[in-house]
Amino acid sequence: MTYKHELVNYQSEFFNLHTSNTISQKSKQQHFQFISAHWHRSIEVIYVNQGTIEIVTNGSKILLEKESYYLINSNNIHSVTFINNPNSEMFILQIPLKTFQFVTNNSAVPIFLNDSSHPEYLAVIDILKSILETSTHQAPYSRAKIYSLFFYFTHQLLEHFFFSTETDLTYTNSQERIRLIIKFIEDNADNYLSATEVAEQFEISHEYLSRILKKNTNKNFRDLLKAIRLKTAFNLLVNSSNTITEIALDSGFPNVNSFIKAFKEKYSETPAAYRINHMS
Incomplete structure (x- = not known):
């Protein structure tokens, strides 16, 4: 069975925070009820504030009730x-691996x-409740x-719930190959990169690369590369004062016009307009 890879876009340098309401809006469901099986490189923490949810991960079912959490490893x-x-x-609290690399000075997963x-x-649990309460009742x-609570949360995870580090987790061969x-x-998207170069790197044909990317990400190589570059560019746009041209080139876009076009396709406005309308 094939599972979709989620390319997580971060609106903060260190984490994403999603509530049931924001997930409902994103999925266009009035009452969100289901997230299909998928995977991503981020660490994900799911906290239940009310009711009961079922998490299925690695073949196991976990019932998560009110005021409890479960952590999904990378x-x-x-x-x-x-x-x-x-x-x-x-x-849902999503944490990119680079956050843990930053706080531990260790690149291992x-x-x-x-x-x-x-x-x-x-x-x-108390920290997670405080993060949720602070995020839903905005105050000066x-x-x-929120940032101080988040870093205290990561400290508690590392201090009390850390198990080990792995740079090569165990999966089926096909799942491991697509992950790599x-x-x-992702690691080379800020430079010139072609599908031929990727196929040669993994000793597979161009056609096979296209087929497995489409099957696992629902994107062809060009669209996946653009999405990865756009993710990097979006993070730079909201977390730096870099110019639009600098962001475009640092993210791997060949020129600023291609970046503006890609950004407008996804967000319905130019990068400059997004900064003005959402970050002023």
Whole structure:
């Protein structure tokens, strides 16, 4: 079975925070009820504020009830379903691997335990509740509080729930290959990169590369590369004061016009307009 790879776009340099409402808006469902099986490189923390959800990951089913959380490690396949109550509420904290690399000065992929019996589990719950409350009741300097809570949360994970580091997690051969291909494209997207070069790197044909990318990401090579570059550019746009031209070139776009065109296709406005309308 093939599972879709999610290319996570970050609106903050260190994390993303999604509530049930924002997920419903993104999926265009009035009451979000299901996220199909997928995987990504980010660490994901799912916290239930109300109701019950079912998480299926690596073949195991986990029922998550009110005021509890579950951590999805990097590259783990998972799906989420609300059980019975359509008014269940949760929030999802997505953390890119570069955040842990930043705070640990270690490039290895961290693996964390899910242990609700741990003495510090309830303390972590309190931090997550505070993050949710602060994010939904905006007040002066709430952004500073959210960031401080977030870094305290990462400290608690590393201090009490860290298991090991792995640079090569175990998957089926096909799943492992597509993971490595996508990582290679992400790592080299800021330079000139062709499908032929990627195919040669992994000793596969151009046609086979196109087929497995389409099957696993629903994108051809050109669209996937553009999406990765656009993700990098968006992060630079909202988290730096770089010029539009600098952002375009630093993200791997061949010129500023191709960046503006790609950005407008996705966000319905130019990068400059986005900065003015959403960040002033």
